[in-house]
Amino acid sequence: MKNALRVAVTLCAAAAATAHSQTRGPAAQYWIDLSTSNFSMPGMPEEGGASGLLGGLMGGNSFGGSMGMGARGKVMDTELYVRAHPSGIEGTHAIPGAMNMGPSLLLVPHRPQPAERGTTTRDETPDRSEKPKGRILLYWGCGDSIRPGQPKVLDFAKQDYAEFAQFFSSHGGASKGVQGRPGHSLWPNERDNKRVPDNASLEGEHAVSGNGVPPTLKFAVSQAHDFLPKVQLKTRGVPKDGVQVEWNGMQHAKGYFLHAQGAAEGPGGALDMIFWSSSEKPDNGWSLMTYQSPAQITKLLQQKVILQPSTTNCTVPKGIFDKAEGAMLNMIAYGNELNVSHPPRPEKAPANWQPEWTARVRIKSTGMTMLGMEDSREAQRGGRNSPATESADNSAPASIQDVVPNPVKLLKGLFGN
Secondary structure, eight states, X not given: OHHHHHHHHHHHHHHHHHHHHHHOSOSEEEEEEEEXXXXXXXXXXXSSTHHHHHGGGSOOOOSSSSSSTTOOEEEEEEEEEETTOTTOOOEEEEOOGGGOSOSEEEEEEOOOOOXXXXXXXXXXXXXXXXXXXXXXXXXXXXXXXXXXXXXXXXXXGGOOHHHHHHHTOOSOOOOSOOOOOTTSEEESOSSOOOOOOTTOOOOEEEEEESTTOOTTOEEEEOGGGSOOOOOOEEEESXXXXXXXXXXXXXXXXXXXXXXXXXXXXXXXXOEEEEEEESOSSOOOOGGGSSOOXXXXXXXXXXTTSSBOTTOOEEEEOTTSSTTSSOEEEEEEXXXXXXXXXXXXXXXXXXXXXXXXXXXXXXXXXEEEEETTHHHHHHHHHTTOOOTTTOOTTSSOOSSGGGTSOOHHHHHHHHHTO
């Protein structure tokens, strides 16, 4: 009898806790991600075949139709969660006329399709008995010369997993935003995926509506929380002598980060992946090429992991990529983050403070170019081939794929996958 009573009390407590948790939290949460992407390839038009190859390497995270492979220019992704309808609703986001996209956007619940189960043949199964080969060489810091104590080397043949974890750790930590969670309502979607025009501006009044959405979910966006301009990268020099990188400063940028990667033949013919970042501390940079929270940006600036917003140039030290068969340079500018709620959050909010709704706008701008590409083009016009573009038959590469290393494929190759 006592056991039965104990079980009954436990079940009641669990049910009460579940009911309590379902009533807590904002009635609605809305996220907006703004991204501006650009890449500069000397001798190639901005709207060209390179967009399909490079667009997906810009740090995008879209779950809609406007920010997949090949996306460039201005991109917006939105996500709505309504607590009373966790399976999702059809909603509407009324947008200002400055967006030049009509009066509103349609929000549709995300219904991810089940992944198709693939088959793996015996021939496709990697041989786990053979140790992976290759290394990762990590460099960091702007300047003319490689600094003492570099590079930091990770040898895959050692299979030291503790070292792997330490090597791939990063100072970055993305803030919460659009993630495409099941049941959440997204834009763009299969029913509304119009392109964001280049002259679009988020400035003005916004309102989100739908079943279960509080009628007060309205907010204004100012110029400080609008799209950032395109990253305009200019490079001078070749990797063996150091590459000078310059860009135009952005009024509302909170900081910058640069990352370059390439591949070269290492000892014994194994592949070396080469990473460099503008950080004053060793960092592989992968988690820094996306949105960062305001608190995180402040911390990264103090640690000198990201560059101050007044910075407009950086030199990739000579000798890092001189043997690489092409190297990509990526840059990100971090924008402001807008956080609004109703009622507005008090300066000293109590622990049990609960808003009716919240909204967040994250902003970034990314750019990409090839290290030393301008000098390589000049060399080709003069009848000379640089190491970055020279092929086995001394002819120019057949396509851009021949000089751009694919980091995903390279990493898979190192792990034997």
